Amino acid sequence: MSKSVIVVGTGNAALCAALAALETGAQVTLLEKADEALAGGNTKYTAGAMRFAYNGIDDLLPLLRDPNDSRLGDTDFGSYDTEKFGDDLLGFNDGRPLSDEQQTLINTSGETMRWLASHDVKFEPIYSRQSFEKDGRHVFWGGLTLAAENEGVGLFDMELAAVERLGGKVRYNSAVTGLVMEGTRVVGVRVGDEELRADAVILASGGFEANEGMRIERMGANWKAAKVRGTPHNTGDGLVMALGIGAAEYGLFSGCHATPMDLHMADFGGLDLPPGERKNYRKICYFLGVMLNADGDRFVDEGINFRNYTYAQYGAAILEQPGQFAWQVFDSKVFDLLYGEYRFHDAHFVEAETLNALVAQLKGVDQTAALATLTAYNDAVDADVAFDPTVLDGKGTRGITPAKSNWAQKIDQGPYRAFPVTGGITFTYGGLKVDQDGSVLSDQGAKIDGLFACGEIVGGVFYAGYPGGSGLTSGAVFGRRAGYGAARA
Ligand SMILES: Cc1cc2nc3c(=O)[nH]c(=O)nc-3n(C[C@H](O)[C@H](O)[C@H](O)COP(=O)(O)OP(=O)(O)OC[C@H]3O[C@@H](n4cnc5c(N)ncnc54)[C@H](O)[C@@H]3O)c2cc1C
Incomplete structure (x- = not known):
């Protein structure tokens, strides 16, 4: 039978x-x-x-x-x-x-x-x-x-x-x-x-990524503010049922996949969007620029590896920053390389012809510190190495912390754009x-x-x-x- x-x-x-x-x-x-x-x-x-x-x-x-x-x-x-x-x-x-x-x-x-x-x-x-x-x-x-x-x-x-x-x-x-x-x-x-x-x-x-209470309990208070990139229905139901009958907990409960997302997206992912637009609130081209937090500081090596190997961690890195947001900053040299999500009709960004004018628009950021960070970053870029996004090009910075290890081009060619981002949880x-x-x-x-x-x-x-x-x-x-x-x- x-x-x-x-x-x-x-x-x-x-x-x-x-x-x-x-x-x-x-x-x-x-x-x-x-x-x-x-x-x-x-x-x-x-x-x-x-x-x-x-x-x-x-x-x-x-x-x-x-x-x-x-x-x-x-x-x-x-x-x-x-x-x-x-x-x-x-x-x-x-x-x-x-x-x-x-x-x-x-x-x-x-x-x-x-x-x-x-x-x-x-x-x-x-x-x-x-x-x-x-x-x-x-x-x-x-x-x-x-x-x-x-x-x-x-x-x-x-x-x-x-x-x-x-x-x-x-x-x-x-x-x-x-x-x-x-x-x-x-x-x-x-x-x-x-x-x-x-x-x-x-x-x-x-x-249990869509269960705010479980996120806070298992992963910490930072995760209250996280956007949920996908379905509202993954609230840990099966997990709770199985644990309730004596199943073993296994793996890293404080760990999750979380990526940089548009700060102003809805709280959950939008299946209502047309298929080609569903991933457009994600913002994962930070490796072509830099990310600044509210203190005006960089806080990760944006180019430590191909973004495949960093994007799932950098959502958490943003949620650890004051105010739980960051700005991704780019100059016009890389606009053509930014994924379509940066040109999405509902992508939030500010634009200016000069870095000073751009920084003046970075809401919530210590602007003096931000400008100093960008200047120090530009000064630290190794100008002798060629930029090549198809490989780990070794075009890095010297003498700043955190370093940017690859694809570090100066941010010096207007117009400039900055995109506000936060962390979006994908799955636990x-x-x-x-x-x-x-x-x-x-x-x-x-x-x-x-x-x-x-x-x-x-x-x-x-x-x-x-x-x-x-x-x-x-x-x-x-x-x-x-x-x-x-x-x-
Ligand atoms: C925006 C986004 C992009 C991603 N991109 C990729 C990618 O390109 N490549 C990749 O490898 N991974 C990607 N992931 C991760 C990937 O989605 C997951 O790893 C994978 O889909 C999980 O599959 P699953 O079947 O375990 O869960 P899901 O596909 O989430 O399915 C779980 C199902 O269980 C249902 N459910 C929940 N509770 C109950 C209940 N009590 N009773 C009945 N049904 C219930 C839910 O409604 C849902 O249908 C992405 C995730 C997101 C959110």
């Missing part, structure tokens, strides 16, 4: 779990808290970018919707092997070795992408944000090359279509409010007064401990029978930071594993 599986959520992790369980012949019902329009959680808000290990273009072609794209012949994708992926994750571990979850993510990232493609979930190269033109060729940088066709909404649509093709059913407006237990075994869920039973339950209900890192089958483990390290988890709710995948594009891959890797595990249980 086929197994019955309930999946909580309809994001990328949930849909991958459902797909894997369906492949084995299980009957799968997905329960979604949101209505149909907001289903898909944070997944729908994403750019659909996915990081995975590959050895060259031959590994990418089978994943592409259009393997005959005429640009492919003029493109250098390079390679990104498992070792490099491991090094990138280690770079954010604050000295911790790679966790079991990280090893799993790295080692099964490539096969999971091929598995998605086998279900007609297809991808396209991220020419606009992950490559620069050099000598007539598109040169990719930072190990991140592909995004789902039509970004996060496309990923959701393609995965949902695959799930429905195999017979999966979705119920919207069905917030899971509790787990049904028989002894120590999970045998179903509660949706309000209704009890729904199944052989296995997979929690794929996201992190602390979560549940799962085993190799995706089973949720208890405080004592034992399987909680009948309960599985995947996606943001799984801890131990990310610590002090995050190489861009790893969240979706993690959801797919752990979702697929939990789906197979639940169907076998």
Whole structure:
């Protein structure tokens, strides 16, 4: 007899779990808290970018919707092997070795992408944000090359279509409010007064980033003011339910992915915006300029690495500043290199012909100190090194703290622009401990029978930071594993 599986959520992790369980012949019902329009959680808000290990273009072609794209012949994708992926994750571990979850993510990232493609979930190269033109060729940088066709909404649509093709059913407006237990075994869920039973339950209900109280309790008072970049529905429900029946806490609960965002955006991400505009409140080209806080000081090395490796930490860095805001300052030399989000019709910025006049418009900032900081920065720029945004160009500063290690051009050519930013939380890192089958483990390290988890709710995948594009891959890797595990249980 086929197994019955309930999946909580309809994001990328949930849909991958459902797909894997369906492949084995299980009957799968997905329960979604949101209505149909907001289903898909944070997944729908994403750019659909996915990081995975590959050895060259031959590994990418089978994943592409259009393997005959005429640009492919003029493109250098390079390679990104498992070792490099491991090094990138280690770079954010604050000295911790790679966790079991990280090893799993790295080692099964490539096969999971091929598995998605086998279900007609297809991808396209991220020419606009992950490559620069050099000598007539598109040169990719930072190990991140592909995004789902039509970004996060496309990923959701393609995965949902695959799930429905195999017979999966979705119920919207069905917030899971509790787990049904028989002894120590999970045998179903509660949706309000209704009890729904199944052989296995997979929690794929996201992190707790949209729960202000939990943010403050787990991550500190700075996080009260954070904008939420994605869905309002990821309020830690599944996490609280699992912890309530004795699941182990795992990973870094004070850690999260948070990026610089427009200070004046709404409190949550806007799925109401047209697809191409959804990421436009993000402001992550700080590596082309500098960031100043209310004291007029710089507070991070804006060019310490490719922005893939810094953007997920710099939201937190801004929230640690007085007043929890900063200004990103650029001169006209880099206007053409700024991503489209800086030209978005609702992007907030000030502009002036001179630096003095620009600084006079930086609301909330000590203007004398700001001008002194900009002058000191300009004086410290190494003029002998050429600027090249396609590589870590080593064009740095000398004798100032913090240094800017790469892409440090003088800010000296008007007009000048400054954009006010704050920190926007993307997703939280602390979560549940799962085993190799995706089973949720208890405080004592034992399987909680009948309960599985995947996606943001799984801890131990990310610590002090995050190489861009790893969240979706993690959801797919752990979702697929939990789906197979639940169907076998
Ligand atoms: C703006 C933005 C851009 C991003 N860009 C990228 C990117 O390009 N690449 C990348 O790798 N990652 C990106 N991320 C991170 C990525 O979104 C997450 O890592 C990933 O989507 C998490 O998938 P998930 O399935 O675990 O959670 P989600 O996709 O958030 O799904 C969780 C689901 O659970 C539902 N839910 C919550 N509580 C309940 C309940 N009680 N009952 C029923 N359902 C419930 C929610 O409504 C939601 O549908 C981005 C995130 C944001 C916000």
